[in-house]
Amino acid sequence: MKLVSSWCYDGSLPESYVMPPETRPGKSIVPLGKSIPVIDFQHMDRNEIVEQIMKAGEEYGFFQVINHGVCEDLMEETMKVAEEFHAMPAMEKEKECSKDPNGSCKLYTSSYSYPREDFHLWRDAVTHPCLPSEECIQFWPENPTKYREVVGAYTVELRKLSCRILDLICDGLGLSNGFFSNDPYQCPKIMINHYPPCPEPSLTLGLSRHRDPSVITILLPGHVLGLQVFKDGEWIGVEPLPNAFVVNIGFLLQIISNGKLKGAEHRVVTNSRNARTTVSYFVYPSDECIIEPAKALVNSCNPAIYKAFKYIDFLTAFILKAEETDETVKELIDLDYY
Numbered sequence: 161m162k163l164v165s166s167w168c169y170d171g172s173l174p175e176s177y178v179m180p181p182e183t184r185p186g187k188s189i190v191p192l193g194k195s196i197p198v199i200d201f202q203h204m205d206r207n208e209i210v211e212q213i214m215k216a217g218e219e220y221g222f223f224q225v226i227n228h229g230v231c232e233d234l235m236e237e238t239m240k241v242a243e244e245f246h247a248m249p250a251m252e253k254e255k256e257c258s259k260d261p262n263g264s265c266k267l268y269t270s271s272y273s274y275p276r277e278d279f280h281l282w283r284d285a286v287t288h289p290c291l292p293s294e295e296c297i298q299f300w301p302e303n304p305t306k307y308r309e310v311v312g313a314y315t316v317e318l319r320k321l322s323c324r325i326l327d328l329i330c331d332g333l334g335l336s337n338g339f340f341s342n343d344p345y346q347c348p349k350i351m352i353n354h355y356p357p358c359p360e361p362s363l364t365l366g367l368s369r370h371r372d373p374s375v376i377t378i379l380l381p382g383h384v385l386g387l388q389v390f391k392d393g394e395w396i397g398v399e400p401l402p403n404a405f406v407v408n409i410g411f412l413l414q415i416i417s418n419g420k421l422k423g424a425e426h427r428v429v430t431n432s433r434n435a436r437t438t439v440s441y442f443v444y445p446s447d448e449c450i451i452e453p454a455k456a457l458v459n460s461c462n463p464a465i466y467k468a469f470k471y472i473d474f475l476t477a478f479i480l481k482a483e484e485t486d487e488t489v490k491e492l493i494d495l496d497y498y
């Protein structure tokens with residue numbers, strides 16, 4: 161496994177990064193998603209915000225949030241530390257990500273299943289749990305020198321923002337507030353993605369089409385475009401507003417909401433000019449948490465459309481190879497799968 165950022169300036173795209181024709185982004189221009197809903201947390205009243213989130217969650221599975229209360233300086237500093245991390249030499253990055261003998265902090269390239277992949281992705285990433293406890297932070301990188309301080313402050317703010325968004329979603333779904341604020345749903349992880357400039361952006365992808373295995377994901381998208389959402393059979397480019405967060409509904413919330421909200425399918429394309437760095441904050445449950453359509457949303461008129469399962473089983477199925485994933489996940493969650 162060699163990080164893309166350590167050899168990407170060689171000038172050509174290796175064969176193993178060339179996607180099959182049906183999944184390549186190609187050269188066609190993807191429209192920018194001016195239509196992806198933008199929700200203003202400061203200038204709308206609560207009922208209006210709930211209504212807009214639900215509409216966005218049903219139609220797109222994606223929305224942007226502005227005036228969300230997270231300080232702009234902290235967003236900028238987080239992006240700076242994220243970029244500085246990926247700019248360090250590969251050996252330094254590896255050293256900074258191997259403090260936990262149990263491997264809770266992971267540095268990798270492409271996806272978790274690099275050795276089993278048919279095609280590699282044009283992306284490096286670092287991920288780790290981000291509970292604001294000393295136990296958790298001791299395994300984070302200490303370089304760049306401000307990493308722990310900045311990412312620590314950022315994840316505290318993101319936890320507050322995620323709880324606020326989830327409470328609004330609870331209102332919209334008719335679940336009690338705090339449904340997602342307690343322990344089983346609060347095992348967040350951060351992922352810092354890096355997509356270096358790519359010699360052949362039409363042939364490869366930064367991330368292939370996927371739904372996040374999360375409740376929700378809050379993305380700090382940076383200024384370089386690359387994220388695309390699949391809606392009504394076509395790809396739409398996401399153009400983030402300044403200081404906005406991009407929020408998407410994860411696969412788990414699709415299941416918990418019994419299909420009312422949509423786990424958004426998305427992918428990342430690369431470009432030949434600018435490196436792109438993004439920071440994903442995933443709201444994950446604990447491994448042992450049972451995921452199922454919320455009891456309050458299920459009755460004889462609205463029967464459950466998914467089976468109950470343990471999160472760890474879902475995650476295991478999810479990180480298998482793409483083709484197997486579909487079948488293994490289906491078997492786990494579909495009521496009528498034999």
Ligand SMILES: O=C(O)CCC(=O)C(=O)O
Nearest residue numbers: 351353372387428438440
């Ligand atoms: O980098 C991006 O724009 C999206 C990242 C993403 O989809 C993910 O981390 O799951």
Ligand SMILES: [Fe+2]
Nearest residue numbers: 370371372426
């Ligand atoms: Fe994603």
